[in-house]
Amino acid sequence: VVAALLSVVFADYYFFSPYRSFGVPTGNDALVITVFLVSAMVISRVSGVHRGTQAKADLLARQLTARAEELQGELEAGQRLTEELEATNEELAATNEQLEAANEYEAQRGHLFTLAASLARAVTPNDVAGIVFREGLAAAGADGGSVGVVVDDPAGERHVTMLHSAGYGEETMAAFQQFPLVPGRPVSDAIISGAPVLIGSLREWEARYPSTYPAVATLGYESFAAVPVMIAGKAVAAISFSFRGPRAFNAGTVAFLETLASVSGQALERARAFDAEHRAHERTSLIVESVTDGFVALDRDMRYTYVNRRAAEMWNRSTDELLGRTPAEVFADVEGIERSPSVVALARVLADRTPAAVEHFSVALRRWIELRAYPSGEGGVVAFFQDITARRRAQDASSFLADASQLLGSSTDYRETLTNLAHAAVPRLGDWCAVDVLRDPGSTQWPPALDRVAVVHQDPAKIALGAELTAAYPTDWTQEGGFPGVIRTGTPFYIPEVTDAMLMAGARDARHLELLRALQFRSIMVVPLTARDRVLGAMTLCMTESGRTYDEADLALAQDLARRAGAAVDAARLLRDAELANAAKTEFLRTISHELRQPINATISFLELWELGVRGPLDDQLRDDLARMQRNQRHLQRLIEDLLSFTRLDAGQLTIGRQAVPMREVLTSLESIMAPQMEAAGLTFEIAACSPDLELVGDQGRVVQIGVNLLTNALRATAAGGRVRIECARDGDATVIVVSDTGVGIPADRLDHIFSPFTQLGRALNAPKEGAGLGLAISRGLAEVMGGSLTATSAVGIGSTFVLRLPAAEQAVTRR
Structure with missing residues (x-):
């Protein structure tokens, strides 16, 4: 419609007059418009049909093109799919190979796991x-x-x-x-x-x-x-x-x-490595098990990780009871086990990592043990235990008996000696020690009279309890055994372990049982003090609060000690009796010497008056008889003087001077006294010259007395034609006087006896010798009182030599 209208306007403007201008529309114009309108509509329809057809064609073309493209795409997709399928097949094949490899790997891994697990065992x-x-x-x-x-x-x-x-x-x-x-x-x-x-x-x-x-x-x-x-x-x-x-x-x-x-x-x-370690462990175990010592190993927590057979035997426990446990757990029934020296030493080794050793009495084992502990490589400790009870007992016994012997010989007062011995026995031989001595061992009185000379315990309170027990419940002397049996028969009484049942059976009443329990008796020994097959008393030893007990070795030691103590008591009593007898003898000798001295002196005086002719003239025969009487009187006088000197020496009443004594004066005196006698006996008497400055310190008269005794002894021992010699010299801080002879000599087995009182060699009733046998005893006594000595050497058939040593003048030591 628009195109038709535009066409009418265009045609009117260009083809109809007035040209190029718009005029008033006419009917022609309407016709033209209609023609144009119809034409336009036809054209428009045709154009529309053409456009539709073209559009359909284009659409179809496009659809075909799209389909072709789709087909091409599908073709390409098919090609790609084929390629993908081929790739997938390859992937599947590879996957299958991988799966097979994976399955093989899994199987191999499983076998490796199984292998590893098996190898671990x-x-x-x-x-x-x-x-x-x-x-x-x-x-x-x-x-x-x-x-x-x-x-x-x-x-x-x-x-x-x-x-x-x-x-x-x-x-x-x-x-x-x-x-x-x-x-x-x-x-x-x-x-x-x-x-x-x-x-x-x-x-x-x-x-x-x-x-x-x-x-x-x-x-x-x-x-x-x-x-x-x-x-x-x-x-x-x-x-x-x-x-x-x-x-x-x-x-x-x-x-x-x-x-x-x-x-x-x-x-x-x-x-x-394990096999080598196992073999080494077996060798070590074999060595450790073969040794006589106990061996243990403990970890850093002080738990037993190894215990050899010997250690288990010592502790009276099985290995299973020990392994994995500490000493405190094993010995939980022992009071204060953590303070035991062994446990303390083990703890010190664990802390300091240095070896330690200790000896002590183990309350847990009731034995003496020696522990040697060393740090181990795992932070623990290894230790050797040795039962040293036998060795320690032998050492203690030897040491104690040596000490006891010294104590027993330290005094002649046996009461003091036994008291000291009882103190030495506690706590070495027991916690208690009591010693009782018979007043008269030869008496047959029963019950016997006893003196308790010692009761020792470290706790005074226990001694008080013991005194109460003894006072309230005295010994029942009607018993066959126990303490009465020891005194009666001399057989030891020994209870290795005292039980409460024993206390109950022996208690006389409730208080008696209470006292017995309070004293905590664990083990008892009563051993007799004997000497010369006689019972002199008894020693009682008891173990109480220490927990120790006695055995046969302790009993043997106690018996040995008691025998020594008995011998000491017997010797002390014998010595006392001997001293009394000796005092009586000395008093008798002193008295008789004084009583004889007066008549002898009077006799000598009368003989001197006869010699002077107061009683009238004397012919030769009378003078000869008078000389013999004077010699015998002088001999008797010397005997009496010897007796007096001996008694004074023995009583410690002899007066000794102390001054410098020139040796030349001593020799001069001896020459004047002894030379005539030597000449009369047909002996050669030699006096060796000595230094004029030689001096000694002592009593000059007593030195001359000793010299006379020695020379007289030589004169008696030497036959006519023999020789007697005296010489002196300085020897260090002493002055030495030597008297030698060529006499008969002294047998070696008699040489130690010649200085004993009243001893003479060869004395017999059919061959009496002059003298009382006191000369050498007095001479040695005088030498010792003056701070010197007198010794002798001799050979039978050759002669004897006596050596007197006295302090030199400048070396004198003041003596009473």
Whole structure:
């Protein structure tokens, strides 16, 4: 419509007059408009139809083009799908291979896990070899295989010895049971090179190892693998696998075999170390078990980790009761076990890491033990225990008996001695010690009269309880045994362990039982004091609060001690009696000497008056008789003087002067006294010259007396024609006077007796000798009082020599 209207306007403007201008519309114009309108409509319809057809054609073309494009796309998609399918197939194939590899890996890993678990339980190299062979064969899927170890023989050559094998005939297994480690065999090459040897087919077998190819082919195997087992970079064994078909050994398989060999090597090294440790432990255990000492090992928490048989026996407990427990737990019933010297020493070693040693009496064991403890490498401690009871008892007994002997010999007062002995016995021999002595051992009175000379305990309160017990409940002397039995028969009374039942049975009433329990008696010994087959008393020893008990060795020691104490008591009593007798004898000698001295002096005076002629003239015969009487009187006077000197010496009442004495004066006096007698006896009397300055310190008269005694003794012992010699000299801080003779001599067994009072050699009733046998005894006594000594040497048939040593003048020591 618009196009028609525009066309009418255009035609009117250009084709109808007035041209190029718009005029008033006319009917023609309407006709024209209608014609144009119809034409326009027709044209428009035609154009519309054309456009529709064209549009349809275009649409169809587009649809065809799109379809073609779709088809092309589908074609390309089909091509891509084909490619994808091919790729998928390849992926599936690869996946299958991976799955197979994964399954194989999982199977191998499972076998490795099984192998590792089994190897963890293996403790010996043979166990490891067996597990590796069994699990390795299954893991590799092999049809045959072997495990061999390298062995060095004494000649220095190396061999491979098969420990396990399977899948081969007996003949082959016997032939290859052991073979030299030389190149040319796959197993040997794997060990020598330290790398796996892999053979995938028979052709490869023939090419690489032609010498073994026929045997392999005969057995029906085609492929083979040998891997070395390494320890510290050195091949010590090899694992081999045989397969009946060809086999491609990929990297995974090789890695598996190497892993298998590595795990096996670690297990073998561990097993060897364990085996070596086990053998060392067995050797150590054998040594430790064979020793007589107890041996234990404790960890850092002081728990027992090892206890040998001897230690378990010492502690009277089984090993199971000890292992894993501490000493405090094992000995929980022992009070104060944590303060035991052994436990303290073990704790000190754990803390300081330094060795320690201790000896002590173990209350837990009731024995003396010696502990030697050393730190161990695991932070713990090892210790040796030795039962030293026998040794300690022997040492203590020896030491105690030595001390006791010294005590028993220290005083002649046996009461004081026994008291000291009782104090020494506590606590070494017991917690209690009491000593009772019979007043008169020879009396038959019953009950006997006793004196308790000592009661010793370290606790005064216990002594008070003991006194109350003794006062309230005195000894029942009607008993056959116990203390009365010891006094009556001299047989020891011994109770190794006192039980409460014993106390109850022996208690006379409730208070008696209360006192017995309060004293805590654990063990008792009562031993007799004896001497010369007589009972002199008894010693009572008791163990109480210390917890110790007596045994047969203690009883033997107590009896030995009691015998020594009895001997000391007997000796003290004998000495007392002897001293009384000696005092009586001395008093008698002193009295008789004084009584004889007066008439003898009077007789001498009368004889002197006769000699002077007061009573008238004397003829030669009378003068000769008078001289004999005077000699006998002088001899008797000397005897009396000797008796008086001896009694004064023995009583300690002799007066001794102390001054410098010139030796020349002493020798001059001796010469004047003894020279005539020597000449009369037909003896040669020699006086050696001495230094004019030589002096001694003493009593000059007593020195001359000693010299006279010695020279007189020499004169009596020497026959006519013999020689007597006296000499003097300085010897250090002493002045020495030596008197020697050529007389009969003194037998060696009598030399020690010549200085005893009233002793003379060769004295007999049919051959009396002059003197009372006091001269040498008095001479030695005088020498000792003056601070010197008198000794003698002699040889029968040759003569005797007496040596008097007295202090030199400047070396004098003041003496009373």
